[in-house]
Amino acid sequence: MIVHEVIVKNRAGLHTRPAAAVVKLASRFKSDFFIEMQGVEINAKSIIGVMSLAAPKGTKLTLKLTGEDADEAARQLIEFFEQGFGEQ
Amino acid sequence: MSLDQKGLKKRSVTVAYFFENIGTTHDIKLRRLNSVDEQKRRIFERDLHRPGLALSGFTNLFTYKRVQILGNTETRFLNHLGEEERRQAFDNLVRFKVPCIILTSNNKLQPDLLEMATEQGIPVFVTRHSSTKAIYQVTDFLDDQFSLYQQYHGSMVDVYGVGVLLIGKSGLGKSEIALDLVERGHGLVADDVVVIRRKGESMQLSASRNNIIDHFMEIRGLGVVDVKANFGIRAIRDVKEVLVVAELLEWNKEMEYERLGLDTKSTKVLGVDVPLVQLPIFPGKNITVIIEVVALNVLLKRYSNYVAAEALTDRIKQVIKNDERTEGEIVL
Numbered sequence: 387m388i389v390h391e392v393i394v395k396n397r398a399g400l401h402t403r404p405a406a407a408v409v410k411l412a413s414r415f416k417s418d419f420f421i422e423m424q425g426v427e428i429n430a431k432s433i434i435g436v437m438s439l440a441a442p443k444g445t446k447l448t449l450k451l452t453g454e455d456a457d458e459a460a461r462q463l464i465e466f467f468e469q470g471f472g473e474q
Numbered sequence: 475m476s477l478d479q480k481g482l483k484k485r486s487v488t489v490a491y492f493f494e495n496i497g498t499t500h501d502i503k504l505r506r507l508n509s510v511d512e513q514k515r516r517i518f519e520r521d522l523h524r525p526g527l528a529l530s531g532f533t534n535l536f537t538y539k540r541v542q543i544l545g546n547t548e549t550r551f552l553n554h555l556g557e558e559e560r561r562q563a564f565d566n567l568v569r570f571k572v573p574c575i576i577l578t579s580n581n582k583l584q585p586d587l588l589e590m591a592t593e594q595g596i597p598v599f600v601t602r603h604s605s606t607k608a609i610y611q612v613t614d615f616l617d618d619q620f621s622l623y624q625q626y627h628g629s630m631v632d633v634y635g636v637g638v639l640l641i642g643k644s645g646l647g648k649s650e651i652a653l654d655l656v657e658r659g660h661g662l663v664a665d666d667v668v669v670i671r672r673k674g675e676s677m678q679l680s681a682s683r684n685n686i687i688d689h690f691m692e693i694r695g696l697g698v699v700d701v702k703a704n705f706g707i708r709a710i711r712d713v714k715e716v717l718v719v720a721e722l723l724e725w726n727k728e729m730e731y732e733r734l735g736l737d738t739k740s741t742k743v744l745g746v747d748v749p750l751v752q753l754p755i756f757p758g759k760n761i762t763v764i765i766e767v768v769a770l771n772v773l774l775k776r777y778s779n780y781v782a783a784e785a786l787t788d789r790i791k792q793v794i795k796n797d798e799r800t801e802g803e804i805v806l
Binding site for chain 1: 482624625644684690691698
């Protein structure tokens with residue numbers, strides 16, 4: 387399992403559109419993808435799950451990936467988080 | 475499946491939170507007797523304490539971290555002492571960092587003692603309830619606050635009054651089944667994100683929704699659907715006990731599925747055993763109806779202790795036992 391910590395960087399936080407974008411990106415891979423925030427873990431292939439975090443800017447999130455393509459999935463997802471989901 | 479996540483627990487609540495919220499869910503009214511910073515005091519456990527022994531001077535093993543209840547006995551004990559002794563006795567209580575003191579049955583605290591509590595920053599409240607009733611209400615409130623909880627990926631539906639938790643990998647159609655069940659008159663508790671709580675030592679699991687998501691769900695290809703707006707108040711439920719877990723599995727030739735229903739499986743959720751039904755799914759299979767039957771089976775088992783597979787087993791055993799057939803004859 388790949389475990390990696392990221393921080394929400396964009397001003398508006400992990401709201402509806404970024405949540406959908408994260409799930410869309412994750413769904414391209416076979417690996418299971420979970421996000422943990424303050425002890426609560428959600429299935430990050432579920433839009434509702436990701437949105438339920440309502441993570442504001444600065445939140446620490448732990449990304450967890452398992453599966454055959456976890457390495458590539460982690461690389462792309464971490465990059466997407468680092469870029470603030472392409473938002474300001 | 476991912477039901478094995480460890481339960482979480484609030485570590486503490488502030489006395490300010492306790493004071494402001496207990497009245498909204500529990501039948502008890504507290505009145506403030508002094509003004510101290512209630513944000514600074516925290517309650518760490520559900521149990522309460524009546525500090526009789528501490529007041530009398532024995533402070534070994536004094537559970538000072540608990541909410542302290544002063545009832546008739548404690549108040550009378552303090553009142554029967556002389557002024558100096560009284561202050562000494564009360565000092566045995568307030569020199570510890572107690573979260574707060576609650577006077578029950580409208581008991582009064584001498585002004586000099588109240589001042590000692592205030593100096594130490596200890597909030598003092600009073601209620602008209604008797605100690606027994608106050609202790610019940612406060613413990614119940616704290617039990618709620620310190621209950622074990624966790625958020626799970628799945629759908630929770632009330633089917634014929636039975637709380638069914640649907641789990642399974644993303645994309646297997648849990649939300650679609652939940653929507654189908656709602657359409658057939660059942661009630662949605664939560665979709666995709668289910669919050670489950672276990673209160674105290676109870677074996678009951680209460681499932682509810684995540685407050686941000688409310689009764690919204692995502693249907694692939696459609697987007698976000700508001701079940702309450704679309705189907706009305708009858709289609710939703712607030713809290714429901716988890717009585718059975720239905721796990722959806724991708725059809726797999728290699729795997730053996732239950733054929734009889736004689737051997738029931740179970741799974742642990744927050745340390746509680748819950749019956750588990752594993753359902754293989756494939757295109758064209760009507761899972762909704764099967765979920766309804768799962769719920770009806772729970773009711774049958776509960777109210778009549780009836781299990782279809784056992785009933786059939788009994789019938790077959792009976793026929794074999796009373797066998798008067800000539801050889802090779804078949805029963806029609």
